[in-house]
Amino acid sequence: MARSANVKVALRVRPLLLSELGQTNIIQYSSPTQVCLGNRKSFSYDFIFTESSKQSEVYNESVFPLVTAFVEGYNATVLAYGQTGSGKTYTMGTAAGDATMLKDDFGVIPNVVKRLFDLTQKESDVEYKVRVNFCEIYLGSIKDLLCPTRDNNNLQIRGVQKTGVRVAGLTDVDVCSYDEIMAQLELGTLHRATGSTRMNTKSSRSHAIFTIILTQSRKTKGFDVYDDSKDGKEALEQEIRTSKFNFVDLAGSEGLKQTQTVGKRKREAIENNGGLFVLGNVISVLGDPSKKGEYVPFRDSKLTRLLEDSLGGNSKTLMIACVSPASDNFKQTLDCMEYANRARNIKNRPVINRDPQSQEMDKLRKRVKQLETALSRTAGGDISELLKASSQDSNEIDSNIRQINAHLESENRKNIEDLNLSLQKQKKLEEKIREIEEKHETEIEALSSNLISANNQETMNCQQCGYRVVNESALRQHIRRVHGEKKFHCRFHGCSSKYKSTIEQNRNRHEKIHIFSCPNDQCSETFSKKCNYPKFSAHIQNCRSNL
Known part of the structure; x- marks a missing residue:
């Protein structure tokens, strides 16, 4: 059973900008793990980095242990959360490909990649394979940043029981060195959606997730009980481990009045704020012990769906809350610090991601040792003759297993062919759906234009219900259809009735x-x-x- 581990939270305070030098600094430091916001409320975190903290300090104190766990086979996640312009992208280091950036300014990702290859090169008896992928969530669609074609602009999320949540069709690129990973990171960053706002000239307009996938083949010691040539000695077996390291650079939360965004930038801000709102709801449910057992709204947005393993799942997670100390940003800073403080209560269940076959072999190996112990007690301590007598039966079992495996492989090939045919049909259906949507959009635009032109004409209102019509003829038709029945009038007093007999x-x-x-x-x-x-x-x- 996996041991639970709480999400680690680090608070990073950026320095005041030149435009903020006249404002009051609202953050005070009570201790190495506690801060006060405007003499009103105190918060505790696992790590606190002040305005003078360097990139290397952030990495060494908070991120370094995750790299060691990642190489051991655990999943890991670093999540940057905060207001727009608070330094999330700088902290993550997704702009490390910039030639003007100094080495001391390199963020989390470059330092993790360098440490990763340092560790893998030290172990010569383990074979490593490294892959990377890079995607963004822009205006509700998932886009492949390493292969930004039209077909990769609206990828779908798939949930796999054993490997967790993944993006179907996302490009995985094999890499062998630090430079190759940084080249892919720079390529994806160039394709990422950015823009200028009142608060940030290079604002990230999407949520981006850069993932490193490490597959390692380890040789472990096993006990071959059926091989007479080894005479009961230990035998080396191969164990496969696959782990993921997610680097999540979230778009900043924006107040529309504060950033004064309009048009496309406004739509981007609304979409990004929607994803962050759902993320806050997820953190509220997972981080509140009184809400244990309640529904967690992971499926309410694509962002939280992709972070399902990182929050409450199989991962060792670090959340870096980036905040501004300026007094104008008090509300945004307070909200960010409250969410970050609540995230410390989230419990994950990280495990070493072994290959299912290796896990089964490990279980069988332990079972064999238990049986050996029981047999040794029964046979007086010598079980070699019993093991030799059972070798013939084991050979028959092995042959049966090989036949079953061959049958399963053939079935698997058939299933793969059927799956490819289904994918082709799905692409054709998606193209038809896209054509239908475009046709409907044109029709809707035509109807909207007609409606606007109709609204611009002079209109008349019904005095009884206020219904608006274009002309007097339409008004009479409306009165006959909605209000009425035809009325008959008396020629003396002007009394009326809908029945002619009454009038007579x-x-x-x-x-x-x-x-x-x-x-x-x-x-x-x-x-x-x-x-x-x-x-x-x-x-x-x-x-x-x-x-």
Whole structure:
């Protein structure tokens, strides 16, 4: 069972910039492992590097032990986290290919690579193979920085049970020396997305992950119980170990008001902040003992999906929190220090990454030793005759195993062919999907333009519901369709109803009530209430004068 190991956290404070010299330094150092932020809150970390700390101090004190563990077969991760312009890229050393940079300014990656080849050259009985890959997450897509073609601009993440999370289709380049690794690092850095903002003239606009993969073939001592020629002596067996060292240079967290980014830079900042927000949620869940057993949102972003092994998984991890001491950056510095302090509670489970076959052989070897001990007690201490008698049975078992392996290899070849066919079909489907998406985008743009032109015309509003229409004809259609039924009106009092029979009844009732007759019995003239009253009065006077 793997032993748990907490994530190590280092705090690095960059010096004040020329534009910040008039501001107050908000960070005070209480002890070698504790700092105070503005006399308000104190934080403890495994390592603290002040404004005067050099690159070599950061490497020797915090990163050096990870290189030794990496060569032993453990996975390792160095994660740079912090505000934009706080020195993350400088600390990681991804710009080491710059000819103007001094050797003392080389960051974590160049120092790790140099130490790696120093250690591997000392062990002559171990065969080493080194590979590197480099990718970035830009605007939600994973891009291969060592082979930036169109097909490698939107790679997919695959989860493998035994080897962990990987990026399908990412280019692995074989390297044999320090110069070859640094050349690949420089090549990937040139392809990485960068830009200028108000706070940083060379701001990284993506999350970048540079990975070194070390495969080593070690000769270990085993006990061949079936070979009579060795007479029970030890035999050398081959053990394969494969380990990864991830260097994660995150894009800086940005306040849009503070950086004043617009257009493309604004979209980049929003996307990067989204990934960092999910990373903060992951750290909050893993770093809070009271949330143990809760869902960890690794799959909410591609960044946290790739860091799944580094946070709470099979890796020895160091998080370097880079902060600014300027008073204008107080909020960003506080948030970064809180997340970093919480990350110290995350427990990983690092193990030596042996080849599955080597692990099985190790288990069988231990089982054989246990059986030897039990047999020696039963047979009085001498088991050589028993081992010789079982050699013939072992040969039959070996032949059966070889036949099974041959069958499995043939099946494996068939599966590989089927997989290649599936990948070809998948590429064709992706091309069709891309064409459909482009077609839909053009249609959406056309509809949007039509909608904008329609909105620019003069419109009318329905008085009952406020619905907006283009003209009066459309307004009448809307009223008939939405509000109504046709209404009938009485010619006397103006009362209305949607039923014609009701209006007829009201009309008869109104006529009985509102019909006036001339008071002269000999006159049959009648008048309604709606008639002109002077006309009715004149008619009465005329009738009276005739009486």
